[in-house]
Amino acid sequence: MQEVMRDKLVAKAKELLTGGVVTRVLGWKRGEFCYDLTPGIFKSADELDKEFDFGDFAAPNLSKYLIDETRKEDGKVAVFMKPCDTYSFNQLLTEHRIDREKVYVIGVPCEGMIDNKKLSAAADGIKNVAVDYENVVVETLWDGNVTVPRESVLAERCLNCKSKKHVALDELVGYEDEITECNRFDEVARLEAMTPEERFEFWQGELSRCIRCNACRDVCPACTCEKCVFDNPSSGVESKAPSDSFEEKMFHIIRAFHVTGRCTDCGECSRVCPQNIPLHLLNRKFIKDINELWGEYQAGAEVGSRAPLVNYTFDDMEPSEAVERGDKNA
């Protein structure tokens, strides 16, 4: 199944390149192992044949690279996008960070990406991986074949997939799919139901592991500031080290706040965190609050929508009521 999809995508990319529709293709490059795909630019059919790959590990969201790509005076770029990536793409269009005219979006269906961390926890010494709808068979170095249920190694964001529908498209390779029912706010609700002490303990434990590598920020398609406030010496908060637990809390609260109403819940932050911090739970809290306070809002669902924080109504809830609202629900 994987092979066929890869070949279809390569054929499509080649067609666009040779037809002169685009000058380059943004996709995923094969790595050393079956699972380490790196985003990359392909400029020729030859490169595509040799290096292009797609499959259960094509996790990186390519939309952020389009900011730089569309600034180049080099014609159009074709880009492959999974359904959730198209939300980020739309959000970037809404914020005028991408020139739509310079992009050719090729939608690729997605059945969920495998989480490398979960996979290497499930099997040591991965030599090769075969995936079907039910199972993942890992050929290991020392233990022969190890079979695990696919669901057990799917990325969290894919287990709670919000949409399999592409919201931005020039062309779709494969089948069309729908917005999915999901329970992505369950974990947030579980935390909300805890006592403040428990919540504090939980987050203290999670956030104190932060090493301030900035991967969450740098990968985030919503974090597109030319200069981040945390990199600005004049901001007074430019600090590189987690020398006290306050620093990480401030960083993550502010970062989540800065992307509020713009975060599409693509889950890249949690995917890249080397310390396994569930950063998506901060973003989802904001999304859940927005939905409950001012009505359902999905960033990136449509281009040009007005984000909830740059909007208001006369009868919005007071902050004190907003905070206490949880208690009434409980």
Place this chain on the structure above:
Amino acid sequence: MRKISLDKLDLLFAKIAENQSLYIPSDSVEGAKFTKWTNGTALTNELNTVRGIKDFFFPQSEDLMKFKMQGKNIEVIDIRDEHEDFVIFGARACDVRAMTVLDNVFLHAEPVDTYYKNRREHGIIMSLACTRPVETCFCGTFGIDAANPEGDIVCHKTDDALYMNAVSEKGTALLDSLSDITEDADTKAVDEQKALIKERMTKLPLAELTTDAFGGGKTEKFFDSPEWAKLSESCLGCGTCTFVCPTCQCYDIRDFKTNDGVVRYRCWDSCMYSQFTRMAHGNNRNSQKERFRQRFMHKLVYYPENNNGMFSCVGCGRCLAKCPIRMNIVKVMKALEGTDNGSN
């Protein structure tokens, strides 16, 4: 060589922890992590920890000194004190070699870094041979023998016992102090294990990777390689690779204004960060390509040039596992190697 049966491992840990802090790799939410041993802390089954043992000797953030200011006056307060004694159990061969790499910078190159020296002098490393290397391991590339790690006490864990061999003065003293709970052992079981490890190392997917193309004096050869642009095009410029790397040692010195003075501290920095070399009048590494190149040239060319050919990569595979976009030193080496052959 001494041994202790595995069911008495806790006894061994308790005995060591009597006189000093003991850190062992243990499972946590973030993955395996060196954790201070208290009764009940269990040794992990993971091959290696998310972060190496660098943190113990060169912590991510450490206070250097304090300043008290009054009007125009400044008082410099030296806040250094003797570090506590500690033992790290279970460091892998790659991580122990990483300490040699850091020693070259902080101890052997003048002037000596006294902060590092202080911690180094008070730390004892009990290394542990790897029996189940994973696909991202390539320590052999850098001449590291996973079967024979360096360290103060070299340990081998078999199915039923832990074998310990002291190879330094500090190690001998520690092992001697454990003599009443350990017993003498011959090297048979360890030799068998070493043979198994050696055989396994040859079966690793990266076993063929060599450093032949790299080393001191290769700056001109690689600096202007067109590969850098391609390799770095997707680099996010985050510091993950740097911070999980057991040998990366770049640091920043910064001031923090406390409520009654200033603490000057140093913290890890990353050459991948855009502001790393930014000066008031510009930046000599303005693009991610240049910063990316700096990191790998340092590991593969500059460091060996200044340190008798030793590379500042130990093949631990952490950057392979942690890079958000899965770019890593192996991909860089292979790409550059290609150009090397091409130019011959």
Place this chain on the structure above:
Amino acid sequence: MQDVTNFKPLIVAFCCNWCSYAGADLAGSNRLAYPADVKIIRVPCSCRVNPMFILRAFQRGADGVIICGCHPGDCHYTSGNYYARRRMSLLFSMLDYLGIERDRTRVEWVSAAEGAKFAATMNDFVEKVTALGPNKRLEDLRCKK
């Protein structure tokens, strides 16, 4: 252990220039008492208050942060306080989510004529924060080095 009975909280109050700052003035000239540990920072509008300001106030030793703005509908800039209301709803909810005591933060609408309300609000807020004790969950220990 800190003596809770003697604990005097440090409160940072961000006050809108057009209303509550004048309200504070009025409270003063009417000799309405409120604790001296309330430090007022004048801002041009309640929506000038960046979430970072609030966190940094806590970092630097504040035990409570209150934002005072014009009543909804009365903003000097038409709609600033409506935006502030939304932002603070989210921020405070997030702080609550992280386990920070919710009584340490508050938004209150105080007009220039409401000197009495200003004093009463501050008294009430200080009382609530006093009951919570010193801020431990959002403190930066480095500041005390």
Place this chain on the structure above:
Amino acid sequence: MAQINETLIPVVGVITDVRIDTPDIKTFRVVTPDGKKPFDHRPGQCAMLSVPGVGEAMFSITSSPTNTEFMEFSIKKCGCVTEWLHSAEVGQMITVRGPYGNPFPVDDVFAGHDMLFIAGGVGLAPLRSVINYCRHYRDKYGRIDIVYGSRSKDDLLDYKEIIEEWQTDENVHVHLTIDREQEGWDGHVGFVPNYVKELGFDTNKMAVLCGPPIMIKFTLQGLMDIGFDKTQIYTTLELRMKCGVGKCGRCNVGAKYVCKDGPVFRCDELDELPDEY
């Protein structure tokens, strides 16, 4: 003198004099609290000055090593530390550590030679230490030529010293130039590289260059054009530094650290380094 055996821990220095040289350059005189020179140095070496809470930065020591009473630093206002220093008054304490880097080879390579110093703008700061060293040990060196240029007359550093001391010295020849015509200036007008070519020096001498990168680039070319060899030309580099002792990893050019292996480089040595400075 307070001696703390750790290179990262500085000693306290007191600013005892602030001289306004140009609109954006001031020269600070620094001694220890007990009135002594903070430490000995060689011409061309640098020191880390810091203002706690603001930052730390590397500066060339402008005063000559032959001055045993105090140290001077000519500092151009361009970043946060320098801005703070520019607002400092006499009596203000700062912290100093050093000396760092390799000096100019004044006692071996330069000895017995004619010297040509070429500086642009604040680039005179590191050279002043060498020039005054050479003037102090006058017998050891032959003819001294100094080419110095800046944007305008007001931007010439140490103008008073140049006019009153350097120009009056025997066998010291000062050639000043400014970028654009200016009222009250009857000297040369034009950029340093061109002026050097116009002056057309004989090549039997050692040259020392310092200034903005663009000036260095063209002057170097100019010197080569009139027959200089790169082994005769020295310059001093500056990059972002934090530790000053070759460990923090940011001031390297190739395998060389500017703070430890530099800042003084012979131009042919620079050729071997990658173009990243």
